[in-house]
Amino acid sequence: MAYCYDFPRPALTVDCVVFGLDEQNSLKVLLIRRNLPPFKGEWALPGGFVRPDETLEQSARRELGEETGVKDIFLEQLYTFGAVERDPRDRIITVAYYALVNLTEHTINATTDADEAKWFPIDALPSLAFDHLHIFQQALQRLKGKLRYEPIGFELLPQKFPLSQLQHLYETVLGKPLDKRNFRKKILKMGLLTALEEWQTDVAHRAARLYAFDPEQYQELKQQGFNFEL
C-alpha cells in the first residue's frame, strides 16, 4: 500500500539521548546496534519513525521502549535536526529528546528492532551512525547548561545523602572538579536542601551529615529556575 500526497513530504523521526548515572557516579549514554541498513551493525541513538496517531513524545517513548526496554522516564525535547543530507536514505528530519536517569533502576532489553542495547561511558563512545554524534554532543552541552539554571538530583540520588554525593553528581555531569567549600556554600544558600539530624554510618572517615531535598522548594526552583554560578 502506498500513501500519496500532492507535495513531497520529508520523513520524520525521533531520537533519544538517554544519559545514565551508574553506581560509581560515572556518566553513560544508551546506544543500540542497528539491525537494518543504512549503517547496519553500527551503534546509534535509539529512535525511529513518528506514527500519525502519536505525539512526538509518545513516539520517542515507544521507540525507546521497543529498542532498549527502558520505560517510564522523563524525556525533554532537545532540538530538531534538519540538515538536508543528514540521512542517506531520504530527506529525514529528526526531533531529538534527552533524559538523565539512574542507570541502576533501568533494565536493558533490546527487542526485535535492535540487535543490542548498551550503556557506553560518554568518554568512550563507538563511532555513531548518521549525525548522532552531533546530536549526542548537543544533548551533553544542554545537560551541562541545565545544571546552572535548574536543580537536579531528586530522581538520581538516594533520599538521604551527604553533600559530597551531590557535588560528585555535578562534577560528573560537568566533567570537572568543583571547589568543595564554594559548592557547599552556594547549594545550601538556595534553600533546596534540608539538613537532617542524621549522619553517615559505616564509614571509615568522619561521618558526614545527611541531607534531603525539600520537595516543594525543589519543584518551585525547577519552575522558576535559579542562578548557580559553578
Added chain:
Amino acid sequence: MAYCYDFPRPALTVDCVVFGLDEQNSLKVLLIRRNLPPFKGEWALPGGFVRPDETLEQSARRELGEETGVKDIFLEQLYTFGAVERDPRDRIITVAYYALVNLTEHTINATTDADEAKWFPIDALPSLAFDHLHIFQQALQRLKGKLRYEPIGFELLPQKFPLSQLQHLYETVLGKPLDKRNFRKKILKMGLLTALEEWQTDVAHRAARLYAFDPEQYQELKQQGFNFEL
C-alpha cells in the same frame, strides 16, 4: 503529480514568532492574515511547509520573507509542536522559530502568500489560527527566560545609550518594573558595558552618562551564558 511513500508521513511546517521593539520600546509581534483555508481571513504566525531541498531554518526565513517582507534576521529554534489534532487538515507538525528585532529597521510587505502582515502589541493580540497562541506564549516565556542567561540589546539599542534605556528594554520584555539601583549595579558588574566620556544632550532633565556594549565581552557572555538575577 502525486508523491507516494510506503508509510504515512506527517506534513512538516515552520512557524515564526518575531518580536519587535518599536520607538516607544513597546513589544510587538508580527502576524499575517491568512488568505487560504483553514482559518481563512484570520490572523496567524507567518510560516508554511518545509521544502525537501532546504534546512528548517532556511524554510523559516523563506516563509517569513514571502509572507511579511521581513528578511535578514537571526532566528532561533524554539520548539517542535506535534499534538495530534493541532491542524484540522491533516497531521501537521511544526518547528517554531523566534527572534527579537528592532521593528523600525524592518519594512512590512505582505506578498501573495498572505493578505496582510502587521505588528500587534503583545497585550492586544487578535484571536489566532491553529495553536498559534500557545506557540506565541511559549516564545514569550523563552524570551523572558533568556534575559537572565544571555546579554540582549546589541542589535536593538543605538550604539550609545543611557543605562535607563537598557533598563527599559528589560522591563518591556519582562513586562514589569525593575529597581533602578539594583539593575545598574548588576548590569555594570558584568563587564558588558563600556562607560563613555559622553553624556546625553538635548534633555530637559540632568544629562545621563552614555554607555556602549563591549563587543568582545558581549559575544563571550553570549556563548558562556551568565547569571542575572532580576
